[in-house]
Amino acid sequence: MTKAANELIPLxxxxxxxxxQSSDGKSLNCSTLWRWVRRGLRGANGERIKxxxxxxxxxxxxxxxxxxxxxxxVTAARLEQAAQRDAQKDVNALELESAGLIxxxxx
Numbered sequence: 745m746t747k748a749a750n751e752l753i754p755l756x757x758x759x760x761x762x763x764x765q766s767s768d769g770k771s772l773n774c775s776t777l778w779r780w781v782r783r784g785l786r787g788a789n790g791e792r793i794k795x796x797x798x799x800x801x802x803x804x805x806x807x808x809x810x811x812x813x814x815x816x817x818v819t820a821a822r823l824e825q826a827a828q829r830d831a832q833k834d835v836n837a838l839e840l841e842s843a844g845l846i847x848x849x850x851x
Contacts, residue, residue: 754803793814795810796813
């Protein structure tokens, strides 16, 4: 692992150094980073996925590795949620077909 991946960066500075800008060129708002640290994002089974931080004194810091792990966990949760929705749609379609409410699909 390179030193740059483990280098600690203050949380407020990481939005310009570690987080890619949106397609319209805007940087992430600082409040979004704090929300990811404190509340996190909801995972597929309801667990909260939080951005890890390390406090140096009173200042929270992150590394490129921490941010990458956070994005990987969020991506995996989003893909799992999409798969669950697709599976539920298939079940619903089968239930509607068996009840005669929609025509049977050709196989």
